[in-house]
Amino acid sequence: MSLKSLAVLTAGGDAPGMNAAVRAVVRAALGSGLKVYGIQRAFEGLAQGEIRELGARDVGGILQRGGTVLQTARYPDFAGIEVQQAALRLLRGRGIDALVAIGGDGTMRGALALHKLGFPVVGVPASIDNDVYGTDMAIGVDTALNTILEAIDKLRDTASSHRRAFIVETMGRHCGHLALMSGITSGAEMTLIPEQEASAQEVAEAVRSAHERGKTHAIIVVAEGASLRANALKEQLDAMRLGFGFRVTILGHVQRGGRPSAWDRLLAARLGVAAVERLLKGESGVMVGLRAPLVVAVPLEEAGTRQRAPDLEYYRMARMLAK
Numbered sequence: 001m002s003l004k005s006l007a008v009l010t011a012g013g014d015a016p017g018m019n020a021a022v023r024a025v026v027r028a029a030l031g032s033g034l035k036v037y038g039i040q041r042a043f044e045g046l047a048q049g050e051i052r053e054l055g056a057r058d059v060g061g062i063l064q065r066g067g068t069v070l071q072t073a074r075y076p077d078f079a080g081i082e083v084q085q086a087a088l089r090l091l092r093g094r095g096i097d098a099l100v101a102i103g104g105d106g107t108m109r110g111a112l113a114l115h116k117l118g119f120p121v122v123g124v125p126a127s128i129d130n131d132v133y134g135t136d137m138a139i140g141v142d143t144a145l146n147t148i149l150e151a152i153d154k155l156r157d158t159a160s161s162h163r164r165a166f167i168v169e170t171m172g173r174h175c176g177h178l179a180l181m182s183g184i185t186s187g188a189e190m191t192l193i194p195e196q197e198a199s200a201q202e203v204a205e206a207v208r209s210a211h212e213r214g215k216t217h218a219i220i221v222v223a224e225g226a227s228l229r230a231n232a233l234k235e236q237l238d239a240m241r242l243g244f245g246f247r248v249t250i251l252g253h254v255q256r257g258g259r260p261s262a263w264d265r266l267l268a269a270r271l272g273v274a275a276v277e278r279l280l281k282g283e284s285g286v287m288v289g290l291r292a293p294l295v296v297a298v299p300l301e302e303a304g305t306r307q308r309a310p311d312l313e314y315y316r317m318a319r320m321l322a323k
């Protein structure tokens with residue numbers, strides 16, 4: 001069957017760059033002559049038929065906005081086969097041939113369910129947690145990391161002024177990626193993640209040593225999924241008299257908002273276009289993702305004598321999406 005139309009939805013926790021991905025999907029699909037539909041409020045909106053046709057102008061001015069103009073919802077009921085079948089009838093009834101589902105691991109499960117029922121679906125990973133299997137980075141992670149760093153840089157200012165240690169709790173659900181990356185990039189004394197147990201005693205050692213080395217502050221980053229959460233850790237550290245006073249900052253949903261970074265916008269454009277192109281080729285039941293190369297060593301002979309050219313694939317994408 002040749003594809004004549006597709007729908008797009010965003011689901012799960014919102015992530016900066018979801019709008020850029022929606023725009024990329026819509027414009028790439030329109031550019032290939034498809035009719036495009038937007039589904040409001042994720043799988044819940046799908047089950048309730050909240051579907052409208054989208055044109056190029058409907059996704060104008062959203063590239064730089066956080067959140068998702070299609071809105072999102074958590075909808076555990078979509079795990080039920082009757083709900084899935086009803087959604088499928090609705091999609092087919094509206095003459096929709098395929099779906100692009102943008103979101104995290106739960107979204108991929110919803111997408112898989114529709115694929116298994118014979119409906120063409122491609123997933124696009126977007127979640128600040130970076131816990132979606134099959135991609136090095138999901139859309140939204142880079143922006144969330146930058147939000148965390150901005151906050152920690154500010155906390156460091158006040159921490160130094162008062163000779164304090166700050167315990168900063170990040171989101172990430174059961175995954176330590178956000179905490180770990182922000183720990184490295186903010187120069188934290190210690191980072192607690194769910195994947196690697198650490199005791200309050202170990203944190204105390206790191207803080208005590210920082211104090212002894214003459215540091216005027218200390219930063220401890222704690223993932224929300226770590227077995228020792230920020231407030232519990234503070235209670236234990238307070239009792240140990242380590243030379244610093246402790247304060248807790250729980251960053252919370254501020255990490256999910258804000259203008260997407262250049263990296264997230266680019267990733268959204270690449271994955272959005274790729275999703276449409278996969279569907280046009282007749283593929284279904286896949287998620288488009290990014291697998292970056294490792295850190296490598298390049299001969300200076302080459303680095304000093306050759307030039308890196310821009311990837312002209314971006315030129316093609318820029319033309320396609322500027323409609």
Ligand code: F6P
Nearest residue numbers: 013104127128129171172173256
């Ligand atoms: O999956 C994104 C995320 O922000 C997690 O990091 C967090 O645990 C969860 O969503 C919070 O969910 P809600 O916004 O439904 O409270």
